[in-house]
Amino acid sequence: MDRVKIGVVSIYWPPHFGGAEKYVHAMVDGLVKRDVDASGITATPARDDRDNGIENVHRIGVETHCWDKKGCETWFKEVAVHVQNEGYTHILVNSPLTRAYYGFCEKLFISLKSIPNVKIGVVHHDLGLRIRLLLENFYAEFGDWEKAAKHLEDEQRLYCDNKSSIFINKDAYHAFDSPLYFEPDFVVGNTEWSCRFIDPLNTIPHYILHPILEELNTSKSEKLEKVNITMLNPLFHKGRSYMADFINDYNHKWTYRVLLGSYGGQKQDFLRMIKDSWAVRDGRVDIVKYVQNIEDAYDATDIFIYPSRYEGYGMAAVEPMFRGVPVLVQDYPAIIEAVGDAAIVIPYNTDSGEWIEEVEDLLLDDEKYEEIKEKGLEHTKTLLLRQDEEIGSLIRFLEEL
Numbered sequence: 001m002d003r004v005k006i007g008v009v010s011i012y013w014p015p016h017f018g019g020a021e022k023y024v025h026a027m028v029d030g031l032v033k034r035d036v037d038a039s040g041i042t043a044t045p046a047r048d049d050r051d052n053g054i055e056n057v058h059r060i061g062v063e064t065h066c067w068d069k070k071g072c073e074t075w076f077k078e079v080a081v082h083v084q085n086e087g088y089t090h091i092l093v094n095s096p097l098t099r100a101y102y103g104f105c106e107k108l109f110i111s112l113k114s115i116p117n118v119k120i121g122v123v124h125h126d127l128g129l130r131i132r133l134l135l136e137n138f139y140a141e142f143g144d145w146e147k148a149a150k151h152l153e154d155e156q157r158l159y160c161d162n163k164s165s166i167f168i169n170k171d172a173y174h175a176f177d178s179p180l181y182f183e184p185d186f187v188v189g190n191t192e193w194s195c196r197f198i199d200p201l202n203t204i205p206h207y208i209l210h211p212i213l214e215e216l217n218t219s220k221s222e223k224l225e226k227v228n229i230t231m232l233n234p235l236f237h238k239g240r241s242y243m244a245d246f247i248n249d250y251n252h253k254w255t256y257r258v259l260l261g262s263y264g265g266q267k268q269d270f271l272r273m274i275k276d277s278w279a280v281r282d283g284r285v286d287i288v289k290y291v292q293n294i295e296d297a298y299d300a301t302d303i304f305i306y307p308s309r310y311e312g313y314g315m316a317a318v319e320p321m322f323r324g325v326p327v328l329v330q331d332y333p334a335i336i337e338a339v340g341d342a343a344i345v346i347p348y349n350t351d352s353g354e355w356i357e358e359v360e361d362l363l364l365d366d367e368k369y370e371e372i373k374e375k376g377l378e379h380t381k382t383l384l385l386r387q388d389e390e391i392g393s394l395i396r397f398l399e400e401l
Contacts, residue, residue: 004398005087006031006038007058008123009079009108010094011066013042014053019211019315020095020125023190026212027123029054030391041082043075051292058082066096069104080111083118090119090398092188098122098179109182119401121186124195125312128177131197132310139348145333149196156200173198180204186401188394190313193334207397210337211315212387213322213380224300227286228254228363230325231305232316233261234270239307239330244273245352246305247285252360254279257286259297298323303359306330307346314338318383321376326369328358342379344372 008024024040031038032054040057043064061078064071083091091112097105112120127135131152138148160172173181178198180187186205189195195206234240247256256279260267271287279285291297298304304320305328314335317327327343329335336345344362346355362369 004036004089004395006036006090006092006398007041007083007086007088008038008092008094009041009083009097009112010123011043011064011072011075011097012094013040013044013057013059015047015050016044017051019312020123022315023125023211023313024092024094024123025053027188027209027394028056030212030387031395032056034391034395036395041079066102072097073104073107076105076108076111079108080115083112084115088118090121090401092121092123093182093184094123095125095179098124098182099128100174100177100179100181101128106182109184113183119185119398121188122179122182122184124179124187124189124198127194127197127310127312130175130177135197145331145348149193149333152197153200156197160201176200186397191334191337193337194312205397205401207394209390209394210383210387211313212391213315213318213383224257224291224296225286226255226300226302227257228302229305229359230257230259230297230301230303230320231307232259234258235261235266237309239309240266240270240273242307242352242355243305244270246356246359247274247279248277249356250278252356253282253284254359254363255284255286257288257297257301259291259294260287260289294319295323298325301325303328303362305355305359306335307355308332308335309349311335311338317343318380322380324373324377326362326372327376328355328362340379340382342372342375 008028010021010024012021014021014025028038028040038056042057042059043061045059045063046052060082061075064075096102097108109120134152135148138151139145142148156176170181176198180199187195188207188209190211192208195208229246231243234243274280298320304325306317307330309330310332311334315338317329317335317339320327321342327339329339329343329345331345331348344358346358
């Protein structure tokens with residue numbers, strides 16, 4: 001077939017650096033490096049004081065947000081005009097515009113699907129709330145993620161069997177928090193786990209492109225003081241209670257760095273959780289809102305803990321491994337799909353004491369520390385080889401649609 005021209009519609013783009021934005025940014029960059037005509041299409045303006053990412057992006061219209069229905073609908077019209085004028089062959093729509101609870105996003109898909117000779121796909125990252133809660137309930141019942149997954153899949157198929165076909169696309173997919181609610185032509189997902197529960201009847205083509213590890217920034221921009229433990233984004237679902245328990249632990253004199261992210265009220269909740277700790281009073285906690293190069297933070301820590309309760313993939317657990325930093329994670333399938341056997345895995349929903357004991361053991365046992373460090377470095381080499389293969393296969397997948 002003729003060469004493909006790929007556009008990725010993402011309302012957010014760097015300098016936003018959430019997981020979904022980093023994923024599509026790296027995807028476009030990877031495609032361009034393979035000599036594919038690919039670009040982002042976003043409402044996010046560039047900022048002079050931040051890293052804006054690659055140049056292959058069209059910043060269209062006025063900045064808006066996914067909760068601004070009117071602003072989004074105006075932007076959707078501008079996107080449709082751009083897509084038609086630029087002659088794309090494939091469009092991928094990124095989250096959160098693929099979430100079924102943003103029903104007004106259907107207008108975007110309708111306008112895009114009205115353009116001739118364009119395949120419209122979705123980029124899928126995270127499971128929706130309903131599916132996550134069901135999986136957690138089944139995990140609590142069976143004590144095993146695979147058994148929980150199979151039970152949920154059986155329930156989903158039964159649900160679909162009890163629906164007439166006219167309702168499956170809307171009612172069932174809405175119930176599953178599935179991007180198939182918008183009737184795309186194909187799906188590109190970031191993990192096998194996250195894509196496992198969105199299309200129980202296997203109705204459209206899927207491709208798994210695990211998040212691409214972008215080139216590390218080797219230049220030093222900030223000199224950070226070395227700490228024992230670094231943690232990231234203290235949100236509820238990221239396991240902030242574990243993070244707070246580390247800082248509030250009075251049996252150790254460890255030093256900490258917390259990379260806050262930008263989630264407003266939840267950040268303040270976390271700060272209230274630790275404000276009376278001895279670590280804070282002793283000045284052993286470095287609270288950081290923004291670092292220009294995340295590698296600087298990894299270079300200045302002994303251990304990275306990542307107690308997130310769920311993820312679409314868990315890239316943040318992989319990145320420190322590039323710098324030889326041992327990582328501790330919670331046993332959640334999408335995160336394990338990311339780290340393999342190269343991290344210390346703590347049982348799901350276990351007591352904070354087990355996390356603290358593992359860190360203590362690692363900091364005291366030089367041999368074990370070096371072993372985990374080397375496992376992480378080897379794992380990153382494997383991931384780099386895998387992503388090179390996956391990018392090539394993605395191109396073939398799109399060409400053959």
